[in-house]
Amino acid sequence: MQAQKKQITLEDIWGGTFRTEGLEALRSTKDGQHYTVLNQDRDRQVAAIDKYDYRTRQQVGTLLRTDPARGIPYFTGYTFSEDENKVLIATQVEPIYRRSRLGVYYVYDLQQEQLTQISERKIQEPTLSPDGSKVAYVDQNNLYVLHLESGELLQVTEDGQPNAIINGVTDWVYEEEFAFVRAFEWNARGDKLAYLRFDERDVPEFSMDVYGSDLYPFPHQFKYPKAGEANAVVSLHIHDLDSGQTRDVDLGEAYYIPRLQWMHHPDHLSVQTLNRHQNRLRLHRVDAASLETTLLLEETDAAYVDVTDNLTFLPDDRFIWTSEKDGYNHIYLHDTDGAELRQLTSGPWEVTAYYGYDADEGRIYFQSTAEGSILRDIYSVSDRGRGLKRLSQGTGTHQATFSADFSYFIDSFSNVDTPSVYTLHDASDGEQLAELQNNRELLGRLEGFEMAPKEFGTLEVNGYELNMYMIRPADFDPEKKYPLFMFQYSGPGSQQVANRWHGSNDYWHQMLASEGYIIACVDGRGTGLKGRDFKKITQKELGKYEVEDQIAAAKLLSERPYIDPDRTGIWGWSYGGFMSSNCILKGNETFELAIAVAPVTSWRFYDTIYTERYMQTPQENPGGYDENSPLFFADRLKGDYLLVHGSADDNVHVQNTMRMIEALVQANKPFEWAIYPDKNHGIYGGNTRLHLYNKMTRFVLENL
Template identity: 75%
Template sequence: MKKHYGILILLVVFGQVLVGQQKKITLEDIWGGAFSTERMEVLRSMNDGQHYLVLNADRQQNISSIDKFEYRTQEKVGTLVRTDAGKNIPFFTSYTFSKDESKVLLATEVEPIYRRSRLGIYYIYDLSSGAILKVSDQKIQEPTLSPGGDQVAYVMENNLYMLNLASGERKQLTMDGSQNDIINGVTDWVYEEEFSFVRAFDWNSDGDKIAFLRFDEREVPEFSMDVYGQDLYPAPHVFKYPKAGEANAKVSLHIYDAKTGSTREVALGNPHYIPRIQWMNHPDHLSVQTLNRHQDRLVLHKVNTLSLEVTTLLEETDAAYVDVTDNLTFLPDDRFIWTSERDGFNHIYLYDSARGKQQQLTSGPWEVTSYYGYDARKGRIFYQSSEQGSINRDIYSISDKGSSKRRLSSGTGTNQAAFSADFSYFINTFSNVDTPPVYTLHKASDGKLVKELKNNQVLLERVKGYEMAPKEFSTLSVNGNDLNMWMIKPADFDPSKKYPLLMFQYSGPGSQQVANRWFGANDYWHQMLASEGYIIACVDGRGTGLKGRDFKKVTQLELGKFEVEDQIAAARQLSTRPYIDESRTGIWGWSYGGFMSSNCILKGNEVFEMAIAVAPVTSWRFYDTIYTERYMHTPQENASGYDENSPLNFADQLKGKFLLVHGSADDNVHVQNTMRMIEALVQANKPFEWAVYPDRNHGIYGGNTRLHLYNKMTQFVLDNL
């Protein structure tokens, strides 16, 4: 016994020496790029499925090119286009092809509008002739080549245009577009943010029709925020933002016929939302998804664009809400693939509307987390799922009859796939808590490895030089549920000592923070805090994703109730562990996580001694219609659900240390949320700290902004926990 005891002491001492030799992570390391992962360039599969394209853009040299590679060999086999002053080919930062790959659209001078929307100057390059054409002298949005590459449609100043590349004829297809009034062909702010798309028009396969959405924003209330800038006076930025319970834009569907030059409106029965349009296989058949305001009834329609007849393909209902996705593929015979939570978990279905039949192709107590597409030649569907555990992701294929399921990935962790156009190959991105991203090429038929493309061994070696502690996964039994949890303890953890606990979470509906994947920036910050003697924990409570419909949707009409109860209960339970100091418990989060941390320090004031809320929602009355009403209905219908879970109404319960942070130009979660929280705390005569970052949006970044923010948060933790 004495001999073994001596060896144990030696190992502990040796471990402490090793820890002492390693560097501690600094904020300058994190935000200076020391832990940046090497990534694969964004690639686009060519139509033949055997080649792909990579954009190489060197800003310092002002040179960009689109290079062609072969999947099988990974060798470069040519360059399709390259910056060339002699040929008037400018430096470009992104590109798209026509469907027949005869022409490429090059984006230059791109500037952001909101999260996904962009303005830019665009050029069209003809791959056969080498000719280049500027689409417009003015900055435009969402230019899209027709399938045959002979025309381009785009949006300028809220109107839809079409340019004939051969004749140079330019047509203005809509005339009524104006800022904060009428929008044609692109989405309004709330659709862009919550339905995740900007381009609201599309060519049919023959290139002779364009389906587009029109938004009438005239009744939508305006939101204004000051942009401080560098001038003597700040400038107001005014845009239409429908807050919960307020008027949304009236949206309508229109079909432009290039042969007749006419535009006709499709009668859909005044739908509240039109979150998706997608052409079917027939050039005159368009699919349209509509939603009611509560978002608990989604209808998939088929529109005959010749007769404008509308028929129903599918109706999806849910007691809470129906998620809008892009998981839709039409087969040549107009059967279609769709995903649904109707059996309690998200799974893949094959529908035959003509015969009134549906077939469930995947099933089990796990979720299909990504739908990659359908190989019509082999009749196989490719997808990602959580079948190997809710914190993991794997790649699978299954036949369109629901048989012959194959697991195509092998590593335990997070696998993501990018398939070639003909589903011959896929590039797998794998990571887990111990492995930074590794990129490998595989055969799609059986998942067989063809070649490793790139790994992050250099980063892995660099990380070994820093003091890092393992991220430990487990579950915590809270309020009748086994909740996923990770925990980081100090590298020199001593179970006989007591440590302060800092909890991190997001907690939004369907989200997941406890996942078996490589570190993000916050993980490195948490490691830095662990090296200062803190234990960091993250618990995914009720309302988060990947554990089925009922677990996710239990928070319906009560955002911030069950999620807060779970965080408080989890903190209370963790504090009973002998190595955690129950008198020093903190929590922090960003956005929804800031809403949560605010509620936790107020409603859980006997449990939490400290909280940080970054860009928090403080009342769902201030947030947008689509997101908020999906989970809460309107304030007029559910006043108690809004008010009983709003931190504004519990400011007088603050006991601990509280830091509020916001960007003044946050177009998403407006700084109004933090200002109203500040006023509530002031009137309750409660001490707290706050910081507002001028002209920063929801991400609070730019220059040294992130570094400054995390310096402030670090000091707040050190001083108050």
């Protein structure tokens, strides 16, 4: 007789029972034959950068280790200089926003065995010059350069001021939406720094109360441009270290400057600019000697053009570019003057990650959905666009980390049945050379728990074939009727239905399945990986087609004999909370319950870059903003609705939830709500997640 399996508990999920092991901070060395890993013992506050041989997987040395006797502190991050003679280490790191960090940083000279503290203060984004002789960094919105040998400190800018002028790092909205913080770059010779300056004096200020533990709360104030409001005025500057001169670069009508990258030529800087609508992207070459700018490429789209990190300059400054212009995201090769030489990949599938170019072999490495939109595989193709090779084996999600010379790659693989496995491969043909790490112990642990399979399929909705997964109770009986609980995110270009290992929400869904719920997730129109037209159909109407698809999917699923059409719920976080709110209001005949965590309730409250990319401004498109805002449909609420937010959410402000509460109160509608004090968009810290999921679990069990 089989032993009774345990049900998953929230304490298991948030207590680390199902945590997977990974390879931490792995870097290939320049020779391509070795890699380094940051090995940490957090309890003992000891860190080491250990070096391994790719071929033998044997440790061949320790490059740096915490050693209080020698003044080497515990560190949590590292980067090498280009010649690998120096290593920059991060200590006492604290987050500012999603990507920005403050920390105390040191440079360790591996040959001289000498440690240099960059600054007594906590600084941002320290970056070694290519020859390792200098380090540039930002301190209190100003850019500095430290000469490591002489100790001479050069202050490049002097006008930095909180909530006014920023030099060398990005403002809040660039960090969040263009996904970068460091806004300065060294040229190849290390004698010039290109940097961005943000003048945010005209940007409206957002203030949120921090309750803390003192007698009085205090306001946290920062510049946050909401849709239609003024953005920071961003300008490009080049500082010449030899002359000490800083010069301004005229880029014409450059509303946004989302990327800077020096070319191999030490005087040639590439700069990407966007108009406010983000539907015209230009790639410029700036000559740092003459300040002459040349337009290399212009890309336009009726909706918007995505900004990526895929631009790669080949040794002769021809370049690789990715574009959706043929209807799917693919790789193109361009000449030094910007002319398109050839399209290197094509087909009704997407390139999802670009890994790099091997100049010796003339091959390009990338990840794509060629095997199916819910899968990821690793490929190579020649720079002539020939000889496409699949390098990964096994159905699921593959991610690669290549050695510097592209002779090896480490594949991180998972699927719905396999937690992350790390394997070493020959990059020429994908042959597996060794297994580096697996999570079989976790699989063994899960044997003792009740787990129902996640079943993938498609659903024909509104004329489109939508990807779907479903989790049915382990003791599923087709003669019974089960409540349906749907999960989605639905934001532009996103994907929830993917063949990969479980996240924490998957375990929560398993727990609910054990309680007799059927869980379903449907990626509707507007989500990603199915081509440009499918993704961009929601342009100027966020929340229209996505909501129609969730309502239609719920109705279709409710026709199945084992689903109770009178017990249908939906939940989501952030964009998913915006969606679940709209679904229970506009789909009040279909949904009996909704949970919205940290939802947008009006796109008028969200930031310029994200919102205007998809909606243009509220002044241009008022109907698009208001006709799909749950604030205007509060009087339609019939079912059970739970609204949750963190009071210190710098991203989707708690204002969204407060306005939704007021709309529901004035419509005299009963609902449940919870505010988590001083918690950001992630709503975590201590027992916070456990408390939140306990609350959501009770809400589902009592009302669905």
